[in-house]
Amino acid sequence: MNMKRASQKWAAAVLLAAVLLGCFPAGVSAQETADEPGSGWLVRLQEDTVGLLSEEESQALTAIHAETGLYRTEDPEALAELQASGLVDYAEPDGVAVLLEGDADPLAKEQWYLDTLGAAAAWESGLAGDGVTVAIIDSGLNAGHEDLSQANILSGWNVLTDSDDVTDTVGHGTFIAGLLAAGRDNGIGISGLTPQVELVPIQCFSDGNRTSVSYIIAAIYLAVDRYGSDVINLSLGTETPSQSLTDAVTYALEHGAIVVSAVGNTGGTQYLYPAADSRVVGVGSVGQTLGVSSFSQRNDSVFVVAPGEQIISLSHTDGAGYTSGKGTSFSTPFVSALAVMAKDYDPSITAAEFQELLRTTSRDLGEPGYDEQYGYGLMDMAAFVDALTQGVTEQPETGFTDISGHWAEESILYVTERGLMQGESETLFAPERSLTRGMLVTILYRLYLSDGGSAVSAGSPFADVPADAWYAQAVTWAAENGIVTGITETSFAPDQAVTREQMVTMLQRYVRFTGGTADGNPTLLTTYTDAGNVAPYAVEAMAWAVEQGIITGMTADTLVPQGTSTRAQIAAVFQRWLTAA
Numbered sequence: 001m002n003m004k005r006a007s008q009k010w011a012a013a014v015l016l017a018a019v020l021l022g023c024f025p026a027g028v029s030a031q032e033t034a035d036e037p038g039s040g041w042l043v044r045l046q047e048d049t050v051g052l053l054s055e056e057e058s059q060a061l062t063a064i065h066a067e068t069g070l071y072r073t074e075d076p077e078a079l080a081e082l083q084a085s086g087l088v089d090y091a092e093p094d095g096v097a098v099l100l101e102g103d104a105d106p107l108a109k110e111q112w113y114l115d116t117l118g119a120a121a122a123w124e125s126g127l128a129g130d131g132v133t134v135a136i137i138d139s140g141l142n143a144g145h146e147d148l149s150q151a152n153i154l155s156g157w158n159v160l161t162d163s164d165d166v167t168d169t170v171g172h173g174t175f176i177a178g179l180l181a182a183g184r185d186n187g188i189g190i191s192g193l194t195p196q197v198e199l200v201p202i203q204c205f206s207d208g209n210r211t212s213v214s215y216i217i218a219a220i221y222l223a224v225d226r227y228g229s230d231v232i233n234l235s236l237g238t239e240t241p242s243q244s245l246t247d248a249v250t251y252a253l254e255h256g257a258i259v260v261s262a263v264g265n266t267g268g269t270q271y272l273y274p275a276a277d278s279r280v281v282g283v284g285s286v287g288q289t290l291g292v293s294s295f296s297q298r299n300d301s302v303f304v305v306a307p308g309e310q311i312i313s314l315s316h317t318d319g320a321g322y323t324s325g326k327g328t329s330f331s332t333p334f335v336s337a338l339a340v341m342a343k344d345y346d347p348s349i350t351a352a353e354f355q356e357l358l359r360t361t362s363r364d365l366g367e368p369g370y371d372e373q374y375g376y377g378l379m380d381m382a383a384f385v386d387a388l389t390q391g392v393t394e395q396p397e398t399g400f401t402d403i404s405g406h407w408a409e410e411s412i413l414y415v416t417e418r419g420l421m422q423g424e425s426e427t428l429f430a431p432e433r434s435l436t437r438g439m440l441v442t443i444l445y446r447l448y449l450s451d452g453g454s455a456v457s458a459g460s461p462f463a464d465v466p467a468d469a470w471y472a473q474a475v476t477w478a479a480e481n482g483i484v485t486g487i488t489e490t491s492f493a494p495d496q497a498v499t500r501e502q503m504v505t506m507l508q509r510y511v512r513f514t515g516g517t518a519d520g521n522p523t524l525l526t527t528y529t530d531a532g533n534v535a536p537y538a539v540e541a542m543a544w545a546v547e548q549g550i551i552t553g554m555t556a557d558t559l560v561p562q563g564t565s566t567r568a569q570i571a572a573v574f575q576r577w578l579t580a581a
Contacts, residue, residue, distance in 0.1 A: 042244040043061065045082075046491070112310065118381045122385040135223035136201050136202065154198055157202055174313075180336065213245060217242075230339075233332060237264055259351065279433055279434065293309055300432065369405040408568035437494055457476070462490060504542055
């Protein structure tokens with residue numbers, strides 16, 4: 001394939017998008033269903049330069065979200081040509097996403113969880129979702145079910161077939177929809193949590209529980225661009241971290257959506273995305289005794305828990321049928337219902353503000369304070385709606401309403417008092433939000449200045465770092481001094497989440513830049529079962545950090561080097577590092 005180089009800038013992307021999209025609606029994937037979910041690659045084209053492709057060349061790419069330059073290809077030769085041309089911002093394998101349902105149980109006799117959650121008291125507020133749109137990115141919907149006869153169901157979209165046929169052949173999406181929008185007090189079936197909400201079924205699964213991550217990404221953009229969704233329910237997950245998925249979540253949040261996702265059903269510590277993105281509300285499961293479900297994931301992606309066992313909802317094969325199931329998939333719409341109520345009461349409420357309300361009103365379970373089984377506790381519908389409608393209570397002396405009792409509270413106060421970190425707002429620190437590349441270099445730059453270093457002028461070589469960005473000077477300084485490199489020669493990716501191994505590598509480089517010693521013995525890592533997962537470039541840095549006590553394992557025998565770092569974790573790391581120095 002011969003690539004035609006051109007001098008045109010990003011404006012030429014309009015022409016490219018037209019060639020690639022053909023007759024498909026803007027913002028909707030035009031790709032055909034791959035033989036195997038997860039095959040192919042996701043490709044983000046550079047924002048400041050783009051090639052004009054021939055018709056033959058354009059056939060190698062299909063648009064996921066042309067407006068932001070995201071495409072997909074299954075042609076390795078085409079990918080190699082694009083990368084060699086310098087037109088690619090980044091490329092990554094398409095992953096596999098799975099629906100996070102559990103095994104079916106005998107039909108439940110009643111909705112035990114309504115009394116447990118204080119649903120009746122919450123419903124007295126009248127916040128039933130009127131005027132609020134929730135996107136159910138799932139397996140479709142049985143819109144003909146009797147208990148959805150009065151539901152507000154918008155014409156959804158099937159990204160697998162690029163059509164409006166969202167017939168549910170799996171049952172998962174219909175189950176989710178029933179929990180949210182089944183009729184209440186209509187004399188039939190079950191009681192939906194928010195029966196007046198507008199449902200948007202966006203189908204990404206068909207005849208199974210596996211699909212390509214690219215379909216999920218396309219669905220998120222579609223939920224925002226076409227439907228203006230206020231809430232996005234993702235009862236699914238992928239084990240593979242993806243910058244493209246992170247970008248899609250960022251896009252949704254920037255457009256005012258609240259994103260809620262299941263944490264996973266293996267009962268282990270494995271992260272699933274997008275729940276592992278701290279900006280997303282990750283939901284775990286409890287049973288009727290309020291003990292954490294054996295299948296519910298145990299890691300710091302768990303923000304809260306909700307009922308996830310013996311859950312009854314609607315059947316996709318019968319217009320008057322009901323079924324029951326278990327899984328964090330079915331815990332997720334309970335939290336989405338609270339997001340719907342919040343948007344009903346205040347359409348301008350942000351995801352961070354919603355998380356804060358959810359944190360302060362959830363019922364603490366397990367160990368006192370935050371823990372990785374229950375998160376901040378069991379969601380409480382009555383307490384949440386009361387706080388929502390009556391206003392947040394008195395703020396603690398720290399000024400941050402979201403760190404009282406948090407395991408990293410002392411560390412957060414340490415770094416904020418020294419000016420190394422700031423809150424996301426005057427009242428929110430957002431301890432569980434992912435640490436980004438822009439944040440980390442800024443913290444290091446502030447430390448450098450506080451130790452007498454000289455300020456630099458913003459003059460970043462990276463196209464995605466505007467000169468007036470809050471992190472611009474820090475990026476320039478860090479790049480000039482070898483503390484960090486770009487994702488490509490022209491892209492820094494300031495909003496990309498930092499992994500644990502990336503974090504300690506930057507710290508090690510900083511120590512050496514400032515004249516310190518930061519050597520590590522790799523044999524120290526052999527006590528961890530996942531030591532082989534540490535990238536070669538990060539082995540010595542990880543060994544140094546472990547030896548110095550700067551980081552500890554996520555469990556007694558795992559490092560989880562590719563796990564994303566949170567703002568709370570980096571605060572703890574800096575406190576350990578600086579107080580030990």
